[in-house]
Amino acid sequence: NEEIGSVLVISHLPLVGYLVSELCPGETPPMFTTSAIANVTLDESGKGTFNWQMSPCNLKMAKAI
Numbered sequence: 001n002e003e004i005g006s007v008l009v010i011s012h013l014p015l016v017g018y019l020v021s022e023l024c025p026g027e028t029p030p031m032f033t034t035s036a037i038a039n040v041t042l043d044e045s046g047k048g049t050f051n052w053q054m055s056p057c058n059l060k061m062a063k064a065i
Contacts, residue, residue, distance in 0.1 A: 022046035033057075 011019065016038070017029035023040050026049050032038070038053040056064075 020048075020050055023051045 005027060008050060009016070013032055013034070014029070015016075016032055020038060020040060021027050021029040022044065025047060027048075030038070030050065031041070032053065033055045035056045036053055039051040040048045042048050
């Protein structure tokens with residue numbers, strides 16, 4: 001068995017917000033803008049932590065820095 005280190009999920013709204021709330025107990029489904037990205041880390045038990053989300057506008061500003 002090879003361990004999986006990361007996964008990229010591409011989804012449509014509003015499913016992605018509900019997915020984050022399912023992976024991260026106690027997290028209200030976040031609102032996402034079109035083409036937004038998010039980072040969720042899972043511990044060994046599978047419990048997720050919602051670390052951040054970024055909209056295309058934020059990505060454009062980060063690229064300019």
